[in-house]
Amino acid sequence: MNILVTGAAGFIGSHLCERLLQDKKHSVIGIDGWISNKSIKQRNLSALLDAKNPKFRFLRANLLDADLHRLLSNIDVVYHLAGMPGVRSSWGNDFQQYVSNNILATQRLLEACKGQPLKKFIYVSTSSVYGEKDGKVSEDASTNPLSPYGVSKLSCEHLCKVYQKNEGIPVVILRYFTVYGPRQRPDMAFHRFVHRILQGKPVPVYGDGRQRRDFTYISDCVAGTASVLEAEDVIGETLNIGGKERASVLDVIDILQELFHQKIEIDFIGDPKGEPKQTWADIEKAGKLLNYHPLMPLRSGLEQEIGYLKDFYKERKE
Numbered sequence: 001m002n003i004l005v006t007g008a009a010g011f012i013g014s015h016l017c018e019r020l021l022q023d024k025k026h027s028v029i030g031i032d033g034w035i036s037n038k039s040i041k042q043r044n045l046s047a048l049l050d051a052k053n054p055k056f057r058f059l060r061a062n063l064l065d066a067d068l069h070r071l072l073s074n075i076d077v078v079y080h081l082a083g084m085p086g087v088r089s090s091w092g093n094d095f096q097q098y099v100s101n102n103i104l105a106t107q108r109l110l111e112a113c114k115g116q117p118l119k120k121f122i123y124v125s126t127s128s129v130y131g132e133k134d135g136k137v138s139e140d141a142s143t144n145p146l147s148p149y150g151v152s153k154l155s156c157e158h159l160c161k162v163y164q165k166n167e168g169i170p171v172v173i174l175r176y177f178t179v180y181g182p183r184q185r186p187d188m189a190f191h192r193f194v195h196r197i198l199q200g201k202p203v204p205v206y207g208d209g210r211q212r213r214d215f216t217y218i219s220d221c222v223a224g225t226a227s228v229l230e231a232e233d234v235i236g237e238t239l240n241i242g243g244k245e246r247a248s249v250l251d252v253i254d255i256l257q258e259l260f261h262q263k264i265e266i267d268f269i270g271d272p273k274g275e276p277k278q279t280w281a282d283i284e285k286a287g288k289l290l291n292y293h294p295l296m297p298l299r300s301g302l303e304q305e306i307g308y309l310k311d312f313y314k315e316r317k318e
Contacts, residue, residue: 001076002026002029003020003075003076003077004028004078005028006032006080006109007031008031008045009042011179012225013044014045015181015183015218016225018047021053030048032060033064034060037186059071063109072112076119078122080122083152084097084149084152087128087274087275088273089187099152103159106159113163113167115167120172120229122173123171124174125153126149126153127176127177127214127279128146128147129154130175130276132144132276133278146275147275149274172234172239174241175281177281178214180216180301180305181219181301181305189249190305191305193256195313197262211248211249213248215252217301220244220294220295221241224292227290228290240281240285240286241286242281242282244295245298252302
C-alpha cells in the first residue's frame with residue numbers, strides 16, 4: 001500500500017512512518033515543512049534517512065505551496081498529521097499560524113484529494129476539541145474547545161466531514177489524548193519537566209498541579225493509528241486514542257522524583273489559559289473497531305522518555 005504521511009518529521013509522524021514501514025507491503029512518502037524545531041525534526045527522521053530505506057521517501061515541503069496533485073499520484077492512504085501544535089501559543093497574533101498551517105493547509109490537501117481513488121483519509125485531531133468535560137468522554141460528546149488551537153483543529157474536522165459528504169473522500173478522524181514519549185516536543189510538559197530536572201532547576205507547573213490527564217504513550221498511539229489501515233467499517237468514524245493510565249501533574253512529578261532519586265522543586269506559575277482541568281478518553285469504540293488496547297504504564301513510559309532525553313541533551317552539549 002502506498003501511504004502519504006504529512007507532518008512526517010514530527011514527534012508522532014516520525015514514529016508512525018517507522019511503524020508503517022515495519023510491514024514490507026507498505027511504501028511511505030513523508031512530507032514536512034519543518035516550520036519549527038528544524039534540528040529536532042531532522043533528528044527525528046535520522047534513523048529512516050540514514051537507513052536509506054527504499055520504501056521511504058521524504059519531501060521537505062509545505063502543504064500550502066507543495067504540488068499536492070503530483071504528490072498524491074498513486075497514493076492509497078493519507079495520514080494527515082501536519083499542523084501547528086500547542087494550546088498556549090495559539091492566542092493573539094500567533095493564531096494566524098494556526099489558521100494557515102491547520103485550517104488552510106487541510107482544506108488545500110482535501111481539495112487535492114478530490115477525484116483521487118483513496119481508500120482512506122485519516123485526519124489526526126485532538127482531545128482539545130472537547131473542552132471541559134466530567135468523566136469519560138465518548139466521541140459523541142459535544143465539542144466546546146477552550147483555546148484557539150482547539151478551534152483550529154475542530155474546524156479541520158468539520159472540513160473533513162464536508163469533503164466526505166460532498167466529494168466522497170473516505171475520512172476517518174482520530175482524537176489523540178496527551179501523547180508522550182521519546183521525541184516529544186520541547187514545549188510539551190514531560191519534556192520540559194525532565195529537561196529542567198537535568199539542569200537542576202525547578203519544574204514549572206501551571207495551576208495547582210491537580211489537573212488530570214489521560215496520558216497516551218507514543219507506541220500505543222501509533223499502534224492505534226496504524227491499525228486504521230486494515231480496519232473495516234471505519235469510514236466516517238471519529239475515534240478517541242487514549243492511554244492506559246490517567247494521573248495528575250503532581251502524580252507525574254512524584255513518579256519523576258522516584259525515577260531520579262531526588263526531591264524535585266516545583267515552580268507554580270499561574271493558571272493555564274485554554275486548558276481543561278481533566279481529560280479522560282472513552283476508548284471503547286477504538287477497542288471494537290481498531291482492536292485498540294493501550295499497554296504502556298505511565299511509570300514505564302516516563303522511564304523511556306527520560307532515557308531518550310538524557311541522550312538528546314548529551315548530544316547537544318557535545
